[in-house]
Amino acid sequence: MAKIKGTIVVDSERCKGCGVCVASCPCDVLALSSEVNGKGYPVVRMARPDACTGCASCGVICPDSCITVYRQKFE
Amino acid sequence: MAEVEIKAENRVYAKPRLMLDNTMHYCPGCSHGTVHKLIAEVIDELGLADRTIGISPVGCSVFAYNYIDIDWMEAAHGRALAVATAAKRLNPDRMVFTYQGDGDLSAIGTAESIHAAARGENVVAIYINNAIYGMTGGQMAPTTLLGMKTATTPYGRDPRLNGYPYKIAEMMAHLDGATYITRQSVHKPANVRKCKAAIKKAFQHAMDGQGFSLVEVVSTCNSGWKLSPVAANEWLEQHMLPYYPLGDIKDVKLDPTR
Numbered sequence: 001m002a003k004i005k006g007t008i009v010v011d012s013e014r015c016k017g018c019g020v021c022v023a024s025c026p027c028d029v030l031a032l033s034s035e036v037n038g039k040g041y042p043v044v045r046m047a048r049p050d051a052c053t054g055c056a057s058c059g060v061i062c063p064d065s066c067i068t069v070y071r072q073k074f075e
Numbered sequence: 076m077a078e079v080e081i082k083a084e085n086r087v088y089a090k091p092r093l094m095l096d097n098t099m100h101y102c103p104g105c106s107h108g109t110v111h112k113l114i115a116e117v118i119d120e121l122g123l124a125d126r127t128i129g130i131s132p133v134g135c136s137v138f139a140y141n142y143i144d145i146d147w148m149e150a151a152h153g154r155a156l157a158v159a160t161a162a163k164r165l166n167p168d169r170m171v172f173t174y175q176g177d178g179d180l181s182a183i184g185t186a187e188s189i190h191a192a193a194r195g196e197n198v199v200a201i202y203i204n205n206a207i208y209g210m211t212g213g214q215m216a217p218t219t220l221l222g223m224k225t226a227t228t229p230y231g232r233d234p235r236l237n238g239y240p241y242k243i244a245e246m247m248a249h250l251d252g253a254t255y256i257t258r259q260s261v262h263k264p265a266n267v268r269k270c271k272a273a274i275k276k277a278f279q280h281a282m283d284g285q286g287f288s289l290v291e292v293v294s295t296c297n298s299g300w301k302l303s304p305v306a307a308n309e310w311l312e313q314h315m316l317p318y319y320p321l322g323d324i325k326d327v328k329l330d331p332t333r
Contacts, residue, residue, distance in 0.1 A: 006087075007079040018104030018304040024264050041103065054079070057264035059088035063108030064099055069088035072079045 006054020021058035104304020106294035153184025156191035195252025213299035
């Protein structure tokens with residue numbers, strides 16, 4: 001069966017760790033990392049990458065445009 | 076299963092082309108960033124990148140010109156729609172929009188805003204309503220909800236002392252010159268997508284010479300509200316949306332032979 005998978009790339013230095021994407025993810029993929037960026041903000045990361053469908057909800061809501069979403073179909 | 080390949084043909088969402096790489100000065104989770112992004116996307120999709128003039132206000136979004144790669148002008152506090160009127164009348168082929176907060180458009184700039192709408196200027200006002208003066212430290216705005224605590228109403232807004240909040244979108248809807256008035260929000264991905272459609276419609280409306288459009292975006296000010304970004308989005312849904320309901324308030328077409 002074909003399956004659609006997604007992944008995100010976060011521009012860590014732009015991310016302010018607001019967590020709005022974490023709350024918006026319908027598949028509960030994202031979490032704030034314990035690591036911080038140059039400004040001291042915790043950066044968002046994929047805690048459960050296998051659950052990502054590439055719906056782009058996180059990218060759409062991100063106020064700082066730091067999430068790029070990729071999606072691929074596997075046969 | 077194989078991993079998703081990071082390549083252009085698999086990319087479904089990225090930072091809009093017109094957004095500059097400057098890191099925004101807004102607080103983490105501020106709605107301003109999301110609305111900026113929508114404007115950048117809409118301008119790019121309509122092919123208006125080299126024909127758009129934005130008017131930035133006084134308020135947190137005073138530096139909007141640092142983030143979207145179009146032509147900008149900076150207006151005196153509240154006077155963005157007066158400046159937009161001049162810009163549009165002198166350059167009728169340009170897309171002219173203002174980006175204003177509630178302190179700018181509906182407090183100090185009420186007169187300019189109401190009269191620009193009444194004259195039916197072919198411009199768009201993007202109106203960010205977060206019910207507070209964010210930049211100056213969270214004081215009460217005209218749009219502050221009853222009972223809402225701010226720096227100047229520490230016990231909550233009391234109508235006997237501070238009066239009642241008002242809805243400038245509904246007020247403008249009574250004016251014949253205003254033809255598209257809508258209220259949106261950006262607190263959830265679905266609302267962000269609807270807000271983008273509304274901004275696009277307003278921009279097309281202005282380019283078609285259909286009169287004045289107002290897109291009110293009910294927004295959060297998590298620093299001013301003293302909440303986390305996620306809690307601010309929930310507070311918005313529970314308290315702001317019952318008083319400022321979402322949806323189109325007015326959508327009429329002008330007679331082209333007028």
